[in-house]
Structures are given as structure tokens and as C-alpha cells.
Amino acid sequence: MQALVGPLLAMPRPAKRILALIVDSSFCVLTIWLAYCFRLNEWTVLTGVQWLAVLVSLCLALPIFIVMGMYRAIFRYAGIAAFLAVLKAIAIYGIAFATIFTALSVPGIPRTVGILQPFLLLIAIGLSRLGIRYWLGDTYQRILRRGAMAKVLIYGAGSSGRQLAAALTNSAELNVVGYLDDDPKLKGGIMGGLPIYDPGDLPMLVQTLNVHNVLLALPSASRQRRNEILEQIRKARVNVRTLPDLTALAQGRIAVSDIRELEIEDLLGREAVAPRQELLDKATLGKVVMVTGAGGSIGSELCRQILRSGPTHLILVEQNEYALYAIHGELQKLSELYDRQKVQIVPILCSVRDRDRMEHIIMSWRPQTLYHAAAYKHVPLVEQNAVEGIKNNVMGTLITAQAAEKYGVSNFVLISTDKAVRPTNVMGASKRLAEMVLQALSAERPAGTPTNFSMVRFGNVLGSSGSVVPLFRQQIRDGGPVTLTHPDITRYFMTISEASQLVIQAGAMADGGDVFLLDMGEPVRIADLARRMIDLSGLTVRSEDNPEGDIELSVTGLRPGEKLFEELLIGDNPETTEHPRIMKAREDFLFWPELSKRLKALDAALDRNDIPAARLMLAELVSGYASTGEVTDLALSAAEAHTAA
Numbered sequence: 025m026q027a028l029v030g031p032l033l034a035m036p037r038p039a040k041r042i043l044a045l046i047v048d049s050s051f052c053v054l055t056i057w058l059a060y061c062f063r064l065n066e067w068t069v070l071t072g073v074q075w076l077a078v079l080v081s082l083c084l085a086l087p088i089f090i091v092m093g094m095y096r097a098i099f100r101y102a103g104i105a106a107f108l109a110v111l112k113a114i115a116i117y118g119i120a121f122a123t124i125f126t127a128l129s130v131p132g133i134p135r136t137v138g139i140l141q142p143f144l145l146l147i148a149i150g151l152s153r154l155g156i157r158y159w160l161g162d163t164y165q166r167i168l169r170r171g172a173m174a175k176v177l178i179y180g181a182g183s184s185g186r187q188l189a190a191a192l193t194n195s196a197e198l199n200v201v202g203y204l205d206d207d208p209k210l211k212g213g214i215m216g217g218l219p220i221y222d223p224g225d226l227p228m229l230v231q232t233l234n235v236h237n238v239l240l241a242l243p244s245a246s247r248q249r250r251n252e253i254l255e256q257i258r259k260a261r262v263n264v265r266t267l268p269d270l271t272a273l274a275q276g277r278i279a280v281s282d283i284r285e286l287e288i289e290d291l292l293g294r295e296a297v298a299p300r301q302e303l304l305d306k307a308t309l310g311k312v313v314m315v316t317g318a319g320g321s322i323g324s325e326l327c328r329q330i331l332r333s334g335p336t337h338l339i340l341v342e343q344n345e346y347a348l349y350a351i352h353g354e355l356q357k358l359s360e361l362y363d364r365q366k367v368q369i370v371p372i373l374c375s376v377r378d379r380d381r382m383e384h385i386i387m388s389w390r391p392q393t394l395y396h397a398a399a400y401k402h403v404p405l406v407e408q409n410a411v412e413g414i415k416n417n418v419m420g421t422l423i424t425a426q427a428a429e430k431y432g433v434s435n436f437v438l439i440s441t442d443k444a445v446r447p448t449n450v451m452g453a454s455k456r457l458a459e460m461v462l463q464a465l466s467a468e469r470p471a472g473t474p475t476n477f478s479m480v481r482f483g484n485v486l487g488s489s490g491s492v493v494p495l496f497r498q499q500i501r502d503g504g505p506v507t508l509t510h511p512d513i514t515r516y517f518m519t520i521s522e523a524s525q526l527v528i529q530a531g532a533m534a535d536g537g538d539v540f541l542l543d544m545g546e547p548v549r550i551a552d553l554a555r556r557m558i559d560l561s562g563l564t565v566r567s568e569d570n571p572e573g574d575i576e577l578s579v580t581g582l583r584p585g586e587k588l589f590e591e592l593l594i595g596d597n598p599e600t601t602e603h604p605r606i607m608k609a610r611e612d613f614l615f616w617p618e619l620s621k622r623l624k625a626l627d628a629a630l631d632r633n634d635i636p637a638a639r640l641m642l643a644e645l646v647s648g649y650a651s652t653g654e655v656t657d658l659a660l661s662a663a664e665a666h667t668a669a
């Protein structure tokens with residue numbers, strides 16, 4: 025029956041009216057016959073004068089029904105008003121029919137036929153209208169809703185693509201209209217009632233099928249292959265999203281909300297190296313592990329990776345209450361997912377600048393490995409709040425490192441940044457000085473001292489707080505503009521997951537005082553990343569060549585302390601390690617007797633909020649540090665303005 029719905033709804037209006045007249049005529053004949061059968065109390069065949077009743081019924085009913093507007097109503101929307109019209113029309117017809125065959129009488133035709141037949145006709149026509157309303161009306165609404173849904177093509181006609189199409193069958197938002205697959209054996213075929221198209225035809229399909237969304241169902245494809253596909257799709261200007269978690273899909277728990285935007289790895293465009301489990305486990309498996317800055321982007325991902333390895337205790341140190349609450353709750357759920365319920369997860373509110381508190385925590389829990397991720401990393405904010413930036417990044421590192429050394433932490437790993445290389449801002453300079461603190465402490469430590477200090481330096485991580493990727497995504501959703509500080513600015517990029525795994529592996533290889541560098545691949549031009557994201561959102565870049573584009577790229581100018589290009593190495597010729605993505609550098613530093621004196625003087629300047637003196641000392645301590653502009657500290661600016669007034 026459902027197969028008839030489409031052709032019926034597609035019929036022109038006059039044809040539908042003629043069909044309704046034919047159906048009602050049939051009801052007239054049928055109800056006359058039934059009236060005879062009921063009157064005679066047996067099944068009979070109409071003969072002779074009995075056909076006169078049929079002729080009179082047709083001649084009376086059809087004109088009355090037409091005049092009463094019964095065929096102007098749209099049956100699938102029939103309501104109370106339409107049924108009242110049917111009732112009135114049948115009433116007029118019934119009076120006329122009963123007058124002829126009951127009141128006046130016709131020989132050979134029982135009088136009761138004149139009364140029974142109008143009632144039977146009312147029931148037949150009323151039920152027909154009701155049935156059509158629910159049969160066609162509900163189906164028509166479903167067709168309308170499906171037509172209003174976003175039409176999508178699934179890239180990948182394999183098992184994952186089929187599962188995804190089946191899961192979206194009852195979706196209220198997405199209407200799957202076909203597959204894309206480059207397998208010659210599949211092109212032009214039909215699978216599950218859906219056609220399989222050549223990916224090369226996608227630009228044409230966008231026009232003919234009105235498709236503006238493509239779902240990638242290629243969970244086993246290599247990163248290189250996925251990038252080749254994305255480059256091909258970019259030309260078609262469609263919104264690209266990726267397959268949900270295969271476990272959820274297999275269990276039938278997929279919803280449209282589970283379909284994700286493109287993975288950050290897809291935007292990065294390079295293959296990640298699988299981690300070496302023995303290095304991941306070396307400093308974490310069966311150990312007490314502490315992470316400072318545990319609620320931050322890097323710190324929280326470190327906690328997730330460490331939890332997988334199975335420490336006995338995971339100590340979370342964080343000064344932001346909500347961030348600590350969020351990561352603690354997440355890790356508790358993940359402990360069940362990873363089958364790590366025996367791991368004791370300890371949330372501790374604390375600033376790494378609080379020496380007594382840090383010593384008490386380390387003394388109480390005796391961590392064997394400590395990852396120091398607590399830092400202020402946002403370049404413009406640290407530039408405008410230099411005192412807090414230096415106190416947290418330098419003095420916080422010193423306090424935490426000395427507490428770790430005092431209570432015998434075996435491995436202390438500092439999370440550093442590429443901005444520490446020839447820094448042009450306070451954030452980078454403070455992180456380089458933090459590295460120098462650990463180098464000096466490592467060089468100073470007497471034989472037998474258990475603490476092994478190391479640091480891992482890398483560039484931007486995609487998707488972190490403050491990263492350009494979530495910012496660009498939001499700007500694209502808002503309709504633009506997408507803001508760039510400079511058209512030629514480039515950065516090294518790595519995913520949070522890969523960076524965290526490499527940090528753990530690098531720390532496991534440390535001998536003491538090592539500066540590890542992560543291989544970030546080729547630097548990425550931020551403007552190219554923005555254009556790629558716009559293209560893969562199904563939109564176009566507005567420019568002089570394309571004034572009708574959707575999203576504008578707006579250049580706002582370099583921010584205070586920002587560089588066009590970042591570096592990972594101060595000197596030359598980094599050493600290789602046993603891991604292909606981890607290198608080792610030998611950087612110059614001040615030995616502890618001299619550095620400790622300088623740090624005391626710097627700390628004193630910070631305590632009296634002497635920002636010019638603090639920045640001058642920072643420049644003297646950190647080789648290559650050169651500010652790109654004026655001092656922009658907001659507190660200093662306000663104080664100078666108040667003094668001038």
C-alpha cells in the first residue's frame with residue numbers, strides 16, 4: 025500500500041478529483057447492492073428494474089457532491105469542516121433518494137432501500153475520507169519532513185557506510201540519498217536502495233541532488249588517504265563530517281548529534297606515529313603520578329593518557345576549581361571505561377606558587393613521576409599581566425621542582441613550548457627561564473639524588489583552549505569573519521593526544537637535564553588552515569576574486585609579543601633518540617649558584633610589582649629574548665595613567 029502513496033500524491037489535481045468521483049460512484053453502486061442484500065436477507069444480484077436505483081443514485085449523488093464542494097477539499101487534510109460537508113451532502117441526497125423510493129415508491133424496488141442506502145453511503149464515504157486522511161496525510165507529512173531534511177551522501181560504501189545509512193533511516197534531520205565510493209566494482213550500483221556514485225561526480229551531484237553534506241565513513245583509511253579524499257571534496261563546497269564511534273554505531277546508539285565535525289587530525293594533514301607502549305608504561309604503570317595544571321588542555325589529556333596505563337594513584341593539582349571538578353568527574357567515568365577502577369584519583373586545589381602547600385602534597389602522596397603542565401600560556405594575556413605570568417611560569421616551576429627534589433620524586437617533566445626559543449614575549453621568555461631552572465637543578469644535583477629533571481618542548485596543539493581551530497569553527501558558525509593576525513603567520517601544530525603521548529614517552533627516556541623536542545612536521549600557514557576549514561564547511565572564502573563568497577578573512581595585525589614564525593631549537597644539530605618523533609637538544613644555561621642569585625633578585629622585583637625591572641632581568645637571563653614592542657602590562661599602564669593625572 026505504501027508503494028502507491030508516492031504516485032497518488034504526484035498526480036495532478038484534476039486527475040485526483042476524477043479518481044474521487046470514480047470511487048464515490050463505486051460506493052453508490054456498492055451501497056445499493058448492499059441495501060438490497062440487507063432487505064432480502066440474502067446475497068443477491070442486481071437485475072432489471074433494480075438497476076434503476078443505481079442510476080438514480082448516481083444522477084443525484086454526484087451533482088450534489090460537486091455542488092457541495094466535496095471535491096475541492098484536500099482529503100489528506102480533511103478535518104471536521106470536511107466531514108460536516110459530507111454529512112450535509114449525504115443528508116440532501118438522502119432526502120431526495122428516500123422521497124423517490126420510499127415516500128413515492130417505485131414498483132419492484134423495496135421502500136427500505138430508499139432509507140438504508142443513504143446511511144450505507146454516508147458510512148462508506150465517511151470512512152473513505154477518514155482512511156485517506158490518515159493514510160495519505162501522515163505519509164505526506166513524512167515526505168515533507170524528509171524533503172526538508174539536509175540531504176547527505178555517505179563517502180564509503182563499505183560495512184561502516186551501510187551501518188551509518190541504516191542508523192540514519194529514522195533520522196529527523198539527515199536524509200541519506202546515496203553513497204560515494206571510488207571502487208570501480210561499486211560505481212553505478214545500488215545498495216540498500218541507494219545509488220553509489222563516483223566521487224568525481226560530486227560537484228554535479230551538489231547541483232542535481234541539492235546535496236550539501238558528506239559524511240565520511242572511512243574508519244580504517246590512512247591519514248594520507250583521508251587527506252586525498254578531503255582535497256577532492258573541498259572542490260565541491262560541501263560540509264564534511266565524520267563517522268561516529270564505531271562501538272556506538274554497532275550497538276545502534278547513534279544519533280545525529282553523535283556525528284562529529286572533521287577530526288582535528290584531518291585538518292592537520294599528517295600521519296601520527298603510534299606510541300610505544302613500553303615507554304608510556306615506564307614512568308606511569310603501577311606508580312603514583314602527579315600532574316600539575318591537570319585541568320588545562322595539555323594537563324587534562326596527560327591525565328587521560330596516564331590513566332590508560334594504570335598508575336596506582338593519579339594526583340590532580342589545579343588552582344581553578346571548576347577545571348579540577350570537570351577533569352576529576354571525567355576521569356572517574358573513564359576509569360570505568362578503561363577498566364581502571366582501582367586507580368585512586370585525587371583532586372587537589374592548589375597553586376604551584378604555594379611552597380608549603382606543594383611540599384605538603386608531595387610529602388603526603390610521594391609521587392614517583394610528576395608532569396608539570398601548570399603555566400600561563402596565552403601570549404597576549406601574559407604580555408599584559410607580566411608579573412603573574414613570570415611568577416607562575418618561573419617561580420611556580422622552581423617551587424614545584426624543589427619540592428619534588430626534596431621529597432624524592434624520581435621523574436620531573438616540564439611541559440615547555442616552542443615560544444621559549446628566541447622569545448619575543450614574556451610568556452616565551454618565562455618558559456625558557458623555567459627550562460633553565462631545571463637544567464641548573466639537574467646539573468647541581470649531587471650523586472645519588474633521585475630526581476631526574478627533563479623538559480619537553482613543542483608547538484601549538486590543535487583544539488586546545490586558545491587554539492585557532494575552535495576559534496575558527498565558532499567564527500565560521502557565526503558567519504565570519506575569520507580573523508588572522510597576519511596573512512603569512514605560520515605555526516607548528518600537533519594534536520593534544522599525540523603531544524601528550526610523546527611527552528610521556530620523552531620523559532621516560534630522560535637521563536637528567538634533557539631538553540626534548542617533538543617533531544611537529546612541517547609548519548602550517550594559518551591562512552591556509554582557515555581556508556581549508558571554510559571549504560570543508562561547505563562555504564567559500566570572500567575575496568576580491570570572489571566577492572560573493574560566504575566567509576571573509578580579516579587581518580587584525582600581530583598581537584603584542586607575537587612572532588610570524590616559531591622555532592623549536594636555539595642551537596644547531598639536535599640529537600636523535602630511539603623515538604622517530606622525539607629529538608634532544610643541548611641548550612646553554614646558567615649554573616645554579618649564579619642563577620639562584622638572579623632568581624632572588626627577579627622575585628624581589630616581582631614582589632614590588634616593578635615590571636620594567638622584571639622584564640630587564642628576564643632579558644638578561646634569557647639569551648635571545650627581545651621584546652617586539654612597548655611594555656603593555658595593564659596594571660603598570662593604569663598606575664602610570666593615575667600618576668600622570
